[in-house]
Amino acid sequence: MSDSHKTGPLKIAVAGLGTVGAGVLKLLERQADLIEQRCGRRIEVVAVSARSRGKDRGVDLSTAEWYDDPVALAAHPGVDVVVELIGGSEGPAKETVELALERGRHVVTANKALLAHHGTALAAKAEAAGLAIGFEAAVAGGIPIIKGLREGLAGNRVSEVHGILNGTCNYILTEMRTTGRDFADVLADAQKLGYAEADPSFDIDGVDAAHKLAILTSVAFGTPVDFKSVHVEGIRHVSAVDFDYADALGYRIKLLGIARRTDHGIEQRVHPCMVPKAAPIAAVDGVFNAVIAQGDFVDRVLFVGRGAGEGPTASAVVADLIDIARGRSTPTFGVPAAQLSEAQPSPMEARRGSYYVRLMVVDRPGVIADVAAAMRDQNVSMEQFLQRGRAPGEAVPVVLTTHDTEEAAMQRALATIADKESVVEPPRMIRIEQF
Amino acid sequence: MSDSHKTGPLKIAVAGLGTVGAGVLKLLERQADLIEQRCGRRIEVVAVSARSRGKDRGVDLSTAEWYDDPVALAAHPGVDVVVELIGGSEGPAKETVELALERGRHVVTANKALLAHHGTALAAKAEAAGLAIGFEAAVAGGIPIIKGLREGLAGNRVSEVHGILNGTCNYILTEMRTTGRDFADVLADAQKLGYAEADPSFDIDGVDAAHKLAILTSVAFGTPVDFKSVHVEGIRHVSAVDFDYADALGYRIKLLGIARRTDHGIEQRVHPCMVPKAAPIAAVDGVFNAVIAQGDFVDRVLFVGRGAGEGPTASAVVADLIDIARGRSTPTFGVPAAQLSEAQPSPMEARRGSYYVRLMVVDRPGVIADVAAAMRDQNVSMEQFLQRGRAPGEAVPVVLTTHDTEEAAMQRALATIADKESVVEPPRMIRIEQF
Structure with a gap:
């Protein structure tokens, strides 16, 4: 000094x-x-x-x-x-x-x-x-998370850190869930209230959360900051109906930043997630942020507080x-x-986990069989399938969830499904995280 | 150094x-x-x-x-x-x-x-x-709470700190809630599992939580450690039926340590509390601990993690x-x-808040009128009254909640009620905390 x-x-x-x-x-x-x-x-x-x-x-x-x-x-x-x-x-x-x-x-x-x-x-x-x-x-x-990780948990090898790192997105997602309103509508309100910028892209496209995640990763794992390896998706494609399905399936939707040591290297990703309603992070609503760290001796530690604003x-x-x-x-x-140790970034394609998929399909016999076949061809095992309401000959939303599978296989299945004539909108996928 | x-x-x-x-x-x-x-x-x-x-x-x-x-x-x-x-x-x-x-x-x-x-x-x-x-x-x-308070929130004047400070009690209360079993039964199991000591008094009578609270108070407020001023009550009198009533009233029961700056000085107390189900601390179950600090700039920060055990x-x-x-x-x-500044301890009698009271009374006309009169005589305003089930002439549990009142008035009302012939067991009271 x-x-x-x-x-x-x-x-x-x-x-x-x-x-x-x-x-x-x-x-x-x-x-x-x-x-x-x-x-x-x-x-x-x-x-x-x-x-x-x-x-x-x-x-x-x-x-x-x-x-x-x-x-x-x-x-x-x-x-x-x-x-x-x-x-x-x-x-x-x-x-x-x-x-x-x-x-x-x-x-x-x-x-x-x-x-x-x-x-x-x-x-x-x-x-x-x-x-x-x-x-x-x-x-x-x-939230004193840098101090908490860097000093408070300094005796631990950290295997994972994840959290709600952007208050604007968490506010929008919370409002969408509790009011049933659409993304664009809630965003406009958030802008009026000063919770979102006039140009909201940095927040809602996940870039701000990705910046923070890259920093957290470095502190947690002792690796150089590697922002360019963060896989980033924002919340623009989360739709009002996704909240209904999430609720029915026992989940909440959160934009999370997740960094994890895996056999393939270090995974860093920011994207909307479905998390079990009982997960502590599921209860963190509005403009609040939360970070969970998993250390080998301390186990899980959760920190919650205001992620922005003058005072905090x-x-x-x-x-x-x-x-x-x-x-x-x-x-x-x-x-x-x-002494920061260079670490291999784990490619997004190597992510393993389950998936929620929402499709807009023409309501006619055979469509689901096509979808199921596309999944089967990639060895993706379906867990649930939900079609609420019927409208023969018209476009209806259908939702399915998978068992654990690899991102690469899932992406291939989605590409095949997107090409089907009876699938009238790009498939939307939200990753499920079982914390 | x-x-x-x-x-x-x-x-x-x-x-x-x-x-x-x-x-x-x-x-x-x-x-x-x-x-x-x-x-x-x-x-x-x-x-x-x-x-x-x-x-x-x-x-x-x-x-x-x-x-x-x-x-x-x-x-x-x-x-x-x-x-x-x-x-x-x-x-x-x-x-x-x-x-x-x-x-x-x-x-x-x-x-x-x-x-x-x-x-x-x-x-x-x-x-x-x-x-x-x-x-x-x-x-x-x-949980790195000492570092979090002492360094991470060092720029704040802290007005309150409260938390679940004893994992044994939280485990017992969580088990009682989720299984409907009695205190003694769950305690015996906790002892078998190693979550409670052979002599469990230090934990279940609140002494361990009070030790921790006295330390937290000192760190939060910059006052000398004042353990003798901590008001301490344990969880022995929390009954299986209290969980049913709490659930119906929208609360969870937690043993909390609470330290607060008030107009009367510094309040330090450990006792069972009813907290709204939506309060973040209500979701902290099992052997986990949690601490919430309220700072003037940072607002609320919550820390959750394992409160005991070899690794943590x-x-x-x-x-x-x-x-x-x-x-x-x-x-x-x-x-x-x-430079620790001596602070006046606020007497327990000065606590303001609402109360949950459970009575065993003989089920006959006039009993509730007597209870209500005792409350009125102390200016305690009743909010709700619940009697589930009837058994004329026999003892039945009745439960009531109050509006905000002073502890001293509540204690006088309870003393009067306890003396009534138709009240067959000592009244049990649980303080309600609206976090």
């Missing part, structure tokens, strides 16, 4: 004063005495940077030096820590972090995209200089600041960057 | 080789390389102590020096950390820990009784010497050892012992 573990105040510079940045300043202001007790020193904001200076953020910025340029802020003299809350994997966020490390400042960031894309390189850079990168806020908001994210950022103020250090991903 | 943060191995002495002690040695042996990666150094067991030397514990003790006397072990030269896994608030456990601190060794312990009774004094002693006391294993087994407890002990090996230090209860 550098010289940060001393008795003077910890001097920080904050780049980015959006919701989270303002929250961090409010927290530091409101809990100054508490934080001093817990750190043994004060935390002092000496410089800030944001796009618009005039905006009222409800915090006193008069004692901090203002920078229009975050990269210039990273070079502000006498700063111990640069807090990067700009966001984005490239551009000013990356430049700010890199310059901060070059100048010998610790970094605290909420930027999952940055770490998903450049985490390993940044960790190596930081560790070579004896600096910390705190990123508790980058995954699952206020500020709480995580400040926890990292307090660690730095106290001189508590840990290698970025739990083991030193140079 | 003392000289423990160096590059040689961390040398530890383990006092007590029961289930947990053996688990710790197994973990250290099996994950030696992993731990070295995470600590930057090895952890070496240089001395051990237990009552019987001959016993096969499934671990290699050949390289560790044997002590019959744990107190002598604490004085073994060249030890960095003494791991105390003997148990008990007095006697050898206390002497071992005290001598270890006097000799400049860090302490790691799973001993909740010791910390509940002597935590503040031991913390002061440790901190004066620049030593750590790690006690993650003392509360909620494998060893996981927690080793996490503390890794912290010490890495030189990560935190004041014992989050803020330095000298």
Whole structure:
């Protein structure tokens, strides 16, 4: 560690004063005495940077030096820590972090995209200089999951970590289930309520969850961050009827990030899942996030909390600041960057498990026999078949579930089924996870 | 900190080789390389102590020096950390820990009784010497709740912490609910299965949960450990019929530890509670533990995991050892012992909330009127009243719930009711908590 573990105040510079940045300043202001007790020193904001200076953020910025340029802020003299809350994997966020490390400042960031894309390189850079990168806020908001995994479960070999990593998707799925409304309808509402962005793609297409999963995987397994190997599917194709069928079959639908050590290597995937209603994660609704880790000694540990928002994210950022103020250090991903062990990614085709499939088919004799034959030809064993209601000659939804099978076989069966003339829409598939 | 943060191995002495002690040695042996990666150094067991030397514990003790006397072990030269896994608030456990601190060794312990009774004094002693006391294993087994609260939520003012802190009680209550069997019957089974001790009183009378709660309270609120102020009730009086009524009323029955800042001071209580079925804690069944913390910025965070057992407890002990090996230090209860702020305990009589009351009354006209009058005389407002089945002239159970009221008023009403001739058994009351 550098010289940060001393008795003077910890001097920080904050780049980015959006919701989270303002929250961090409010927290530091409101809990100054508490934080001093817990750190043994004060935390002092000496410089800030944001796009618009005039905006009222409800915090006193008069004692901090203002920078229009975050990269210039990273070079502000006498700063111990640069807090990067700009966001984005490239551009000013990356430049700010890199310059901060070059100048010998610790970094605290909420930027999952940055770490998903450049985490390993940044960790190596930081560790070579004896600096910390705190990123508790980058995954699952206020839940202390990075600390929990990296330190709390440090005695365990972790075999699996999975969770609800995107509050926007979980909110949408929860609303769809409880109101019976359609995806587009609920999304529009979520946008009005501020739970979804104007351009919601990052969230609903699973990219945000995939960024977080790639980081979690690295912390859990001690491997370099490998975002490009994450299989990503979002929730656009989850339909209102899927919730009815899921309910009838005893499941809930969740967008999960799952990382698992398998015989084929490390599996990383984000996609909608059906999980048994009794699984603890099935009960985590609305904007809440949850992470479950499976360690060889501790068994399963579940963490639940708010995955976003001003207060929870500020709480995580400040926890990292307090660690730095106290001189508590840990290698970025739990083991030193140079010791992260490259691991083979397991291809999605190797996934084993069961499947839920929804088809729109013309309601006439022989159609199901065709579907069943396509499954049989790929050695996929059907477990259940459901057709609710009849409409001879018209398109009706039919649903089936399979026994455990391989993704590759399932995909081949689905391709054959999609080609059938009586199958009038692309088949929709949701993987079933038996936690 | 003392000289423990160096590059040689961390040398530890383990006092007590029961289930947990053996688990710790197994973990250290099996994950030696992993731990070295995470600590930057090895952890070496240089001395051990237990009552019987001959016993096969499934671990290699050949390289560790044997002590019959744990107190002598604490004085073994060249030890960095003494791991105390003997148990008990007095006697050898206390002497071992005290001598270890006097000799400049860090302490790691799973001993909740010791910390509940002597935590503040031991913390002061440790901190004066620049030593750590790690006690993650003392509360909620494998769940990293001490780290989560003390570091992960360090930026928050915590207003409440509550949880399922005793796996034995939770197992018994879960079995009673799912099988409809009686307390005594389920307890006998739990004893056979090893989930309950031959003398189960410590668990089922709530003392163990109260020890853990007193520690959690101190960490959450930065107050000296105040075990004597914990109001403690166990689960002996929870009856099979209570589960039927709870179910009908929309509740689950859990033994909870609850610590809350109120206008009257700090409330600490352990007793059976009815919690709404939809509350996340209601779904935590069997031997699992759960802790929920409410922070002003992070809002609610829930932690769930195994509260006892060889693996989970060893996981927690080793996490503390890794912290010490890495030189990560935190004041014992989050803020330095000298700065723990004395807080007024809130008397149990000041508890506000609603109540479930079960009475055995003679089934004849006027009895309910008497009960209702006793409640009215204390300004206790009844919400529901349930009498299932009739047996004129004989004793029948009747159940009622109240609106929010004060414990003191409720107790007076219950005392009056108990005195009625037609009330043939002591009234049983379970507090309702609306989380």
